[in-house]
Structure formats: structure tokens, C-alpha cells
Amino acid sequence: MDFATIIEILDSAVRLGTPLLLACLAGLFSERAGIFDIGLEGKMLMAAFFSGAVAAVTGNAWLGLLAGIGGSMSLAMVHGLASITFRGNQLISGVAVNFLASGFTVLIAQSWFQQGGRTPQLSGNGRFEPITLPGAEAVKDVPVIGQIYSNLISGHSILVYVAFAMVPLTWWVLFRTRFGLRLRAVGENPESVDTAGVSVIRLRYTAVAITGALAGLAGTYLATGLAAGFVKEMTAGRGYIALAALIFAKWRPVPALGATMLFGLLEAISNRYPNIDLGVVNLPIQFMQAVPYILTVVILAGFIGKAIPPRAGGQPYVKER
């Protein structure tokens, strides 16, 4: 395996890890505020459909992005209504959101485009095309550093750079702003936030809305960056892998980057090498696909460090009288 191949695999890992990263950060805001979200998959799917559909009709990826975020946020509001206002079971609501998206997208896609539940192929401005960073062409032939810069760092769509920028931004919001402090507090001990005179309900709705927006970015990237249009069930479990990454990262933004890129790398490797022969054992592709889930169970079991979720996660807040 030469250096160029390694760069190629890493490049593919970045592209495959990006939707996971955005979805993982989406889940992070919600769960840090005490709202479990197993509906990331559905929100991504909804965003993938609406971005694909609107980009196909208007030929403008940016309008697609807006539509994608709108689709995802509408589901986020359903989840918020269920878990905050009606104090329902957040897990059940998440399951419902996933099914809603899975059925609704195909139903509307079929009615709008009659193409068997997909949207028309996107081209040109309908997609977020790769961006060549300044100087990437010039340093292409410089060994190692030039190759890394022009082939790995340069040449992604704008959403990939947005996703990476979201990591420090999320860290800063959560750990360096008053809003972030309150958000974390509402996930650990909502009574204290309420006592301080801050609205638990408003904070949680804000968190759920941010989750909707970020999951919208993730879904939009799937349909307009990674692929060229929406296909039925195109999220293919990525929302759950993002959830796994969130646990793996123990609900922290910087480790979330590591976890999602690791899972992206696993996918990139198994795409390129369906069977990995280690001499002693032969790792089949099915094993590689299951690795993120197995790792998450191991982490949850607490054998390698313990993953402790926010303390008030999953519990509806009832104001004391």
C-alpha cells in the first residue's frame, strides 16, 4: 500500500465521516440538554429528501440546504413537543420520528417525481461541488505535505469544512458561553436551572432546534454532496452510527470528531477492501460493518472507560409547585 493509496482512503474517510460528525454534534446538543434523541436517522433522512427535492427543482444547492434544514427542524419540533411539552417518552418519540421520515419521504418523493421514491439526479449548481483550496494545484507534486494538502485537505464540498468548523464552535458554545453552561446544567440538574430563574422549556427547545439544524446539514450533505440526489432510505443507519459515536465520545465535541472519523475510516476501508486477510484470521466485510456497533456496546459496558450520559437525560421536567 503506497502513500497515494493511504491518502485516498483517508480522503474517503473524511467524506464518509462528515455526515456522521454533523449528526453526532446534532445529538450532542440535544442529549446534553437532557433530551435523548434516537431520531437522528429520521431527521437526516428528511433533510436528505427535502434538500434533494428542492435542489432538483430549483437547481440551487443553497435553497436545497434551507429546505433540508427546514425538513429536519420540523421533525425536531415534533420531538420537542412530545418530550418537552407533553412530557412523553423520548425514546418512543424518537422511534416514531424515524418511521415518520422513512415513510413520508418515499410517499412525497413518489408523488412529486414518480421515480420510485427517489429525486431526479442533481448536477451543476444543484450539488455542493468540491472546492479547490488556494494553492492546492501548485503544491500537488510536493511530496507528502503537498499531497496531503491538495488531495486530503483540499477538494471537499463546503459542508465538509463547515462540519469541521462546528467542532471548535460547539466546544466554545458549550464550555465558554453562558448559554452552554445553562444547556449543560439543564441536562444534569434542571431544577437548579429553574431555581436560577432560567426557563428549562425554552433552553430545551433551543437545544432541540440546534439538533434539527445540524441534522439538517448532515442529511443535506448526504443528498447534495456525497451523492447526487435523494434515494429511498439513503441514510442507511448513519443516524444510529452517529448515536454510537456520541456515546463513544462520551458526549464531548472533540472526541466526537475522533469517533466519527474513526467510523468513517472503517467504512472507507471496508468499501475498498471487502475482505481483510490478516494472515491468522480473515476479517469479512460483515465484521467491519459491525465494528462501530460492537465498539459502542463495549464502551457502554464500561470495560474501556465508562460512558456516563447526562444525568437528567430522558426525564421530562415537571416544575415543582
Next chain:
Amino acid sequence: MEKTPKWVDVALIPVLNLLIAFVISGIVVLLIGEDPIKAIKVMVSGALGSPYGWGYTLYYATNFIFTGLAVAVAYHASQFNIGGEGQATLGGLGVALVLLAFPWPHWSIALIAAMIGGALFGAAWAAVPAYLQAKRGSHIVITTIMFNFIGASLLNYMLVNVLRPRGAMDPATARFAKETYLPTFHDLPLIGQFFSKSVPANVSFFIALLACWLVWILIWRTKLGFEIRAFGRSETAARYAGISPVKVIMVAMLISGGLAGLMAINNVMGQGHRLVLNSVEGAGFIGIAVALMGRNHPVGVFLAAILFGFLYQGGGELALETTIPRELITVIQALVILFTGAFDNMLRAPIEHFFVARANAQKEA
């Protein structure tokens, strides 16, 4: 504190929630330019209008009874088993291995062996998440989701690399021997004349009914069931009463996984006659809707399973006769889960308030 009448809880609120789900689905049908009334007519005549339709409706319902009971049993122990899909997948593997391992002389013996195989494999797939929840506090919802995916990968591996007959292209096991085919409704005395040879409903339906009755006995008539319910209501109280949390979680989840695994006698042994990829077809998830709708009671689960069987068969007919895709059923299913589960308080709070206020007013008068 006055309580609302029981009929409000077990009948009125579920029916109202269901009604809302259907009304919204009707609006969705209108939005995509179809006629909801016509859609309902097609579904009813396709699923309930003929013995053929009933043969399919009851076949789907059999799957949903097993997975619905699985969710319900776990729920009584306050465990949300979202892993029915994976447990039923593994159950299919268990049933297939049992049926392929031995030349069974008669279907009845094969059925008993297959039930043991399916239930054991299903229970085994629930055992690890259950143990991790009981002993290490790992959230069972997340671990069972992860096990659904691991199960799908495992089945994929087994079918592609181990169980596929030599020379075959598609990832599936060999066909089971003819002797193991379960009698369908067509083969049964008395009712057989009404059903054609092609209906998939088979004797597993009666096993599912038996399972409903046994679950009722277990939950409401045994000491173990009492422990499960006590633990589900209040963990601290149960602990104080000397009930072991580890035991309750383990036992409830093993029974739950076993029930989900048992589903395979219907879809794999009774209908497919071989194990293919994705033979569960989402029945594990529908079990969640069925249990919610049925208020975790076997009678409710039975009725809700029939309802979803009707939706499944009717949805298939809808896709054939109109331009409405099958996915409408997924939307209805999502809305049922949403309104009977997550939005439950939306109707419950005002209705309970109304009945309590009325009871108080009557007392004063």
C-alpha cells in the same frame, strides 16, 4: 384522588389516538392527490373482504403478536426492548439451523424443536444487553439498537459464507425438507375449505394465541409476574421487598427475546421454507407500536396485531391498485406510535381532568 373510569384508559384514549393517526394519514393521502375514502375501501376489501385477504392479514398478525408480546413483557419490567428486530432475526437463524440439522419425520416434532431453537437464539440475543443493563447499567435501548445491527451483520455473514448451498447465488439457506412444512389454514379441518392453497397463515397463529394466554398467566397469575410488575412500577420498592433487580431484568428480557425469536416459526418455517436476508421485514419494530396500542396487555396486543396485520395486507393491496406506495403504512405506523406513545399526555391530561372534575361535582351534588 378520584380515578378516571377504566374504560376511558383501555378503550377511549387508545381509540381517540388511533383516530387522530388515521385522520392525519387521510390528510397525507389527500395531499398526494389521492382519495382517502377510496384508499380505505381498497384496504378493507383487500385485507378483510375475502378469505384470501384474511389469510394474509392473520399471517402478518401472527408475526406482530409475537413481537408485540416481546415488547410488552419487557415493558412490564420497565425495560424498553427495541431489539425485537435483531432477536427475531436470530430466531430465524435458530429455526433454520434446527430444521436443516436433522431429517425431521413429521412437522409436529419439527415445530417443537424449531420453537426451542428460535426462542433460544432470540433469548440469547437479548441476554447480552440484559446482562449489561442489569450488571453494568448500560442503557438497554442503545445496546439493543446496536444488537439489531450486529445481528443483521451476523446473519448476512452466516447466509453468504456458511449456510448458502454450494453453487447458489442468492444469500439464503437451502430449502427445508417438505416434511417440516407447517399446515396452512388451507390444510386445516373445518376452516380449510374457505382458504386457498396460497394463503400463508398457518398453525403458528394458534401458537401465537397460546403465547398470549401464557403471557397473561405469567404476568398476572404468577409470583415471577408479580415481581416483574412490582419492579417495573418502582425499582426501589421492589428492592426493599427483596426482589432482585438483576433476576427480574434478566428473566424479563430473556422471555422477551424468546418471544421475538419465536416469530420465526411463522415467517421462516411456516412461510419462507428457507432463511433469507431481512425475513423479519420490520416486524420487530411494529411490535413496539402493537404493544403501545395494546397497553401491554395480551388481549390488547392481540387486537392491535390484527389491526396492523390489516394495515400490512391492505397496504400491499393499496400499492397494487392505486398509485399510493406501501410506505403509507409506515407513516400510519409512525403516527400510531407517536400519538399512542409519545403524545399520550396530549389527550390523557385533559380527559382525566374532565372525569376527575365530573366525579368531584357529582360527589358535591
